[in-house]
Amino acid sequence: MTAEFAPAKVNLTLHVTGRRADGYHLLDSLVVFAAVGDVLRVTPAERLTLRISGPQARALAAEDDNLVLRAARAFGLNRGAAIELEKHLPVASGIGGGSADAAAGLRALARLWGVALPDAATVLRLGADVPVCLAGRPVRMAGVGETLTPLPALPEAWLVLANPGLGVSTPEVFRALARRDNRAMPEVPGFADVRDFAGFLRGLRNDMEPAAESLLPVIGTVRAALAAQKGCLLARMSGSGATCFGLFGAEAQAQEAARAVQAAQPGWWVQAGRMLS
Numbered sequence: 001m002t003a004e005f006a007p008a009k010v011n012l013t014l015h016v017t018g019r020r021a022d023g024y025h026l027l028d029s030l031v032v033f034a035a036v037g038d039v040l041r042v043t044p045a046e047r048l049t050l051r052i053s054g055p056q057a058r059a060l061a062a063e064d065d066n067l068v069l070r071a072a073r074a075f076g077l078n079r080g081a082a083i084e085l086e087k088h089l090p091v092a093s094g095i096g097g098g099s100a101d102a103a104a105g106l107r108a109l110a111r112l113w114g115v116a117l118p119d120a121a122t123v124l125r126l127g128a129d130v131p132v133c134l135a136g137r138p139v140r141m142a143g144v145g146e147t148l149t150p151l152p153a154l155p156e157a158w159l160v161l162a163n164p165g166l167g168v169s170t171p172e173v174f175r176a177l178a179r180r181d182n183r184a185m186p187e188v189p190g191f192a193d194v195r196d197f198a199g200f201l202r203g204l205r206n207d208m209e210p211a212a213e214s215l216l217p218v219i220g221t222v223r224a225a226l227a228a229q230k231g232c233l234l235a236r237m238s239g240s241g242a243t244c245f246g247l248f249g250a251e252a253q254a255q256e257a258a259r260a261v262q263a264a265q266p267g268w269w270v271q272a273g274r275m276l277s
């Protein structure tokens with residue numbers, strides 16, 4: 001058996017800078033990962049099968065188009081494996097759960113089968129967020145998701161993720177954008193500490209946030225709930241939403257913030273975790 005962690009992807013910034021002829025958007029995004037995520041286990045087997053368990057399993061069917069099975073087929077090898085996906089991340093929530101599972105599947109199966117990963121174009125075809133999830137560490141993401149530049153070391157930080165239990169469709173949010181020619185990010189410098197980092201991020205944006213919020217106004221409530229917590233240095237939406245993150249410099253403050261938001265909103269999904277370096 002081999003296991004892989006599939007961490008939540010968090011877009012600390014997300015600038016939409018243009019659109020390609022095929023309709024895909026050009027992005028400029030500072031992407032990090034949180035120590036909150038799904039777990040994938042694979043064991044040798046004759047046939048390729050998928051079983052889904054865990055607290056978010058109900059939201060997802062183990063159908064052929066599940067990103068884990070699509071990732072397995074992307075090797076083009078027609079080999080078997082019994083895959084178990086322990087689903088913790090809410091589905092269609094802007095933290096790339098499906099893409100993280102696909103990336104974890106690629107890593108786990110390459111190891112199980114003793115083969116190389118599929119080429120970059122094949123990986124990108126699984127989803128625009130799959131290359132960044134395969135990288136699995138802080139990067140600046142550009143193009144439609146295929147151009148990844150490593151970042152200088154980031155300061156220690158904690159993230160609180162909160163989702164209101166309602167999904168927004170990524171293509172719908174892209175369609176609702178007021179403009180698609182926003183400014184790119186400046187060069188990402190080194191940071192003295194987490195406050196310095198948060199100050200830099202505060203000057204940047206998630207350009208999808210106003211569009212997502214117009215489709216799902218509760219996103220504003222989620223962001224405000226995080227922003228109101230002691231020690232929260234920045235609250236913003238991730239990806240196309242609806243999950244928002246709060247950035248904290250101290251673990252105890254992040255844990256207390258997650259507890260307080262969950263207590264006030266028992267129906268929301270709320271988790272705290274270290275920002276992975």
Ligand SMILES: C[C@@](CO)(OP(=O)(O)O)[C@H](O)COP(=O)(O)OP(=O)(O)OC[C@H]1O[C@@H](n2ccc(N)nc2=O)[C@H](O)[C@@H]1O
Nearest residue numbers: 023024025094095096127128129144170171174239240241
């Ligand atoms: C917006 C982002 C930002 O990281 O995150 P999420 O909200 O999904 O977490 C991603 O670009 C989403 O990546 P992913 O969810 O893998 O997208 P895909 O399955 O490839 O595409 C779903 C749909 O989104 C639109 N799309 C996606 C990526 C992109 N750069 N431009 C687009 O216009 C397209 O309409 C596409 O049909």
Ligand SMILES: Nc1ncnc2c1ncn2[C@@H]1O[C@H](COP(=O)(O)OP(=O)(O)O)[C@@H](O)[C@H]1O
Nearest residue numbers: 066067068091092093094095096097098099101
């Ligand atoms: N293993 C998977 N986990 C989550 N979603 C999946 C998976 N496989 C396929 N999907 C589909 O992919 C879509 C995007 O899901 P997800 O990656 O969680 O969204 P987001 O990138 O917005 O967080 C969903 O509509 C879902 O039905």
